[in-house]
Amino acid sequence: MTDDSLRSVTVERTSTGHFTATNTRGGTLSFGTGSDSEFTPVELLLAALGGCTAVDVDIATSRHAEPTGFTVTVTGNKVSDDQGSRLTDLAVTFAVAFPDGEGADRARAILPRAVKTSHDRLCTVSRTVEIGTPVTATVTDA
The missing domain is CATH 2.20.25 (N-terminal domain of TfIIb)
Structure with missing residues (x-):
């Protein structure tokens, strides 16, 4: 690296x-x-998931039209079991509105593809969570 x-x-x-x-x-x-x-740290993780994809989607769609509403809701269930504490059932939901007009029609048309592309390839946060990455924890002198 x-x-x-x-x-x-x-x-x-x-x-x-x-x-x-x-x-x-x-x-x-x-x-x-x-x-x-x-x-909380868990809420920051949820915000990072939504924020990462929101940035990608905003860049892709707002070049065609400025949204009149853009909200991303991220949810997950915190569980504790034999695997430890973690989140399950993570979901990122977009509610995006555009005004009338040709550019807005294009933005609406590409919105689902922009969300999918971010989720599948671009968003480092969701890609890391879905694929899974080992985390190491060490202690050093202060």
Whole structure:
């Protein structure tokens, strides 16, 4: 792998049950255990699934027409069993509306293909989840 392929974030504890993730560009995102309004790690995974495909679909369709509504809902069931805690039945649902007009008709026509192409090939997040990738966890000196 090259440096161009490496993606990383750093997660730092800010207080009990609260954390901040920082990307290499300096962006930050706070999250926690769900004891308040902050996103939980599971909700961040759901957001990443929806967000990744949303970006792909938006790029493909909005070059033809600006949507009048664009909502992506991502759901999954959290289970704990002999395989541990995990999500099952993940579903990404798009509700996208376009105004009247020729460009909008084209955007509506390509919407299903854009969603499928993102799911099947482009969205790194959903491809990683579906295919499965080993995760290693190690401890180093602070």
